Amino acid sequence: MSDHMSPAALPARVLNRADVRAALQCHDFGEVFKLARQWGGISFVKIADACGIKPERVGKLARGEGAVTSYEKITRIADALAVPGHLVGLAPRPWEQAQPVPESARQQERSPVAPEASSAVGVSRPSGAAGADQEGDDVQRRTFLAATGLTGVAGMLPEGSSGTRLGQREVDCLRARSSRLRRLDDVLGGVDTRHVYRAELDATVRLMRCGSYSETTGKQLLTVVAEQAQQAGWAAFDAGDQREASLLYRRAYGAARDAGNAALEGNALAFLAYQQVSSTGSGVATAVASCRAAGPDVPPTVRGLLYERRAWAHARAGEAVETERALAQAEAALGSNADTAGPEWASWVDARELQIMKGRCWAELRRPLRAVPELEAALADFDDAHARDKALYLSWLAHAYLDAGEVEQSAKAIGRAIGLSAGVGSVRPRQRVRTFLTRLHPHRHSEAVAEVLHRAV
Structure with a gap:
């Protein structure tokens, strides 16, 4: 057997070593971290992100400096590295009590540190977050939120089931849950929420992979995936992980296009344009494409959202005339008397949001x-x-x-x-x-x- 193990196979090999088992019983996770990097090629940054501790703290533990004593951190590390509860003085972890599942799914669900196997909708695991969390209450809050997300829609299917028929009930449940979780973004930042949103997206992908459904239901599920990928991308962007954000926005665009949802297709491009403007330069072309992709028949709130983000791209490019034109188009959309109900994900776009965007644009243009x-x-x-x-x-x-x-x-x-x-x-x-x-x-x-x-x- 090669000394260079794949990350997905790491936990089983690590835990089969007697010295590591002893280290775990003393809560000496540093040895496990070292082996994860040595055998699995898993960086300390990625381990830190999955376990909810600072990268420098992981490095110190790996050098034998200090120990983990917090119950919350021990729980988080045990679940991230698939450590059986009895090795660290915990009750059996939920994944230990699950019914047998195919090996590919087991590797995916049991070790968040390991890369996810490729899926039908092409969603990959996030890379390490830029900027670690603060120790203490912030980490405990993030641990709680992540646990809340992970126990969500995955429970809609029995473990290991395949061919379960999915219909409107499951779609409605997914939409309602996504709507509730989306509200976390009102008061929390991406560092706190990115794991929650990503867990929800991954659970929906697993649901689609395991289940069967009609073409109509499939398009509805793809719409949910597009919404969730956009929300997860936004959280990654807010946390400073630009590469992950871009990947998720592009995945959202593909899912929306396959679902035939023009509003979400345009919004995915608008998200991407906003990120481009913030990190890589001009996003004007992408912002223009977002309005074109959505077309004139999407609900007023969606049109307003796309045009105000287009205005921002023009403002960042120093294009005052185009900025004012896009802001006027956004105002006209939001002020229209169209009776078409807008999607929940665009319900926050209103007159005050447009007023703020106007102020931002004119500030950017030095007016x-x-x-x-x-x-x-x-x-x-x-x-x-x-x-x-x-x-x-x-x-x-x-x-x-x-x-x-x-x-x-x-x-x-x-x-x-x-x-x-x-x-x-x-x-x-x-x-x-x-x-x-x-x-x-x-x-x-x-x-x-x-x-x-x-x-x-």
Whole structure:
């Protein structure tokens, strides 16, 4: 047998070693981490992501520095590495009590560290997250959320079943659950939610692989997959994993196209354009393609969403005329009297959302006299519970104030953004703050600016 084991086969080989079994009973996971990297080619970053601990902490444990004593972390590590409960002083893990399943499915479900086998809809496992979680409560919260997601739709089928007939009931259940989980994004960042959304997507893929269904039901299931892939992609983007986000958006586009859902097809491209603008350059061509793919017959909220994201792509490209045209098209769509009900995933698009986008676009185009009133009005009663989004919007307000020469107001706005972004599981507010502080630094002799710069250290 080759010394270089595939990651999917890793747990069985590791746990067959007497010395590793002894180490596990002492909660010395460092030896297992070392063997995972040596035999399975699994990076410490990937192990850290699956186990919910910092990459540097994994490295220290592998060097024999420290030990894991937290019950929550031991539970998370045991489930990630498929460690039987009795080896670490836990009750039998849920996967130990499952009925026998095919080997490919067993490898996929028992070890989140290992890459997923290829599936019919082409969804792969996420790579390591950029930016590790904080220790303590944040990790426990993420552990709880991940457990909630993993016990979801996978339970709709008996373990190991095949050929189970799926119909409208299962589709409705999947949609309702996805709708509930989507609301997590209102108050949590992608670092907290990406594992939940990805687990839900993977469970739906397994459901489709195991079951049978009519062509109509198949298209409905593909629509669910497209929605879930978009949500998982958004969470990956928010967590800073651009490669995973791009992959998921493209998978969502393929699923939506196969399902014949023009609205989701356009939205997948709009997501991709938004990511391109934020990370790789111009996303104008993709944003234009998103509006073309959706066509004129999609619901008003969808048209509004696509055109406002197109406006953002134009603004980032410095195209003021095209920006204003796209914003007008978004406003016309949202103000239309069309009685077509929009999809739930676009229900958050409303007049205030458009007002915020207007302010962001004009701030990006260095038009503070147009940006400030829009952002101030939209943020006047914006709930702090939506900390990530409010921090981001305040950062654009800070830019606009500084362009207008209002240094103290600018410092005040970015100070509020710093306070709101503390502890938020998203890389984007912190990136925006860091970028803006370089602009604010020349004004450090101002008392208001000096205070903000001190807080940001």
